[in-house]
Amino acid sequence: MNHPKPIRWKQRFQNFKRAYLRLKEAVDRYEQLSDLEKEGMIQRFEYTFELSWKTLKDYLESEGVEVRFPREVIKTAYQYELIDHGEVWMNMLESRNILSHTYNEKSFQEAVGKVVHSYFQEISSLYQEMERLYHEK
Numbered sequence: 001m002n003h004p005k006p007i008r009w010k011q012r013f014q015n016f017k018r019a020y021l022r023l024k025e026a027v028d029r030y031e032q033l034s035d036l037e038k039e040g041m042i043q044r045f046e047y048t049f050e051l052s053w054k055t056l057k058d059y060l061e062s063e064g065v066e067v068r069f070p071r072e073v074i075k076t077a078y079q080y081e082l083i084d085h086g087e088v089w090m091n092m093l094e095s096r097n098i099l100s101h102t103y104n105e106k107s108f109q110e111a112v113g114k115v116v117h118s119y120f121q122e123i124s125s126l127y128q129e130m131e132r133l134y135h136e137k
Contacts, residue, residue, distance in 0.1 A: 006137065009058035013130050016051040020127045023048045027120045030112075038112050042099055045115045049096050052126055053089075056082060059133065082129055088122050095119070 026033065026041035033041060053070045056077045060067050065080070067073045070093050078086035091114075099111055 006062040009055060009062045010134060012051065012055045012058045013134050016048070016055045016130065017127070019044065019048040019051050020123060023120065023123070027116055030116050038108075041115065042108075042111060045119065046096055046099060048123060049092055049119075052123055053093075055130060056126070059130070083122065083126055085122060088118060092119050092122065 023041070023044040026037070026044050030038075030041070053073050057067055057073045059082070060073065060076055060080070063080075065076060067076050071090070074083070074086060074089045074093065077083045078089070083089055095111060095114060
């Protein structure tokens with residue numbers, strides 16, 4: 001009988017994949033986006049980030065590693081070399097927590113820049129690694 005944890009991470013990965021592809025669509029069109037559409041891109045980042053750390057959590061648990069909270073998941077994923085730049089992931093976590101409360105235009109533009117020029121690259125690397133693991137296991 002199959003163990004439910006390996007199945008759970010694969011199911012979560014499918015949701016992460018859909019979210020990632022939607023975020024990619026927005027990032028690829030970044031230059032043409034209106035401010036309203038950029039706000040939508042920020043929302044896509046928020047839920048893609050949420051699914052990324054939860055996919056990591058489920059994957060680690062399927063490997064017998066118990067982790068609970070986002071910071072713990074990120075640190076452990078870095079130790080297991082599932083992500084390359086732990087400090088960027090910690091910054092993403094902090095940004096995700098702040099973005100919901102950003103009403104200042106300058107802060108908003110800075111957040112958009114981080115998503116496009118830094119965070120998306122890290123999420124893309126994770127997506128590629130998880131895609132590889134998905135087909136390997």
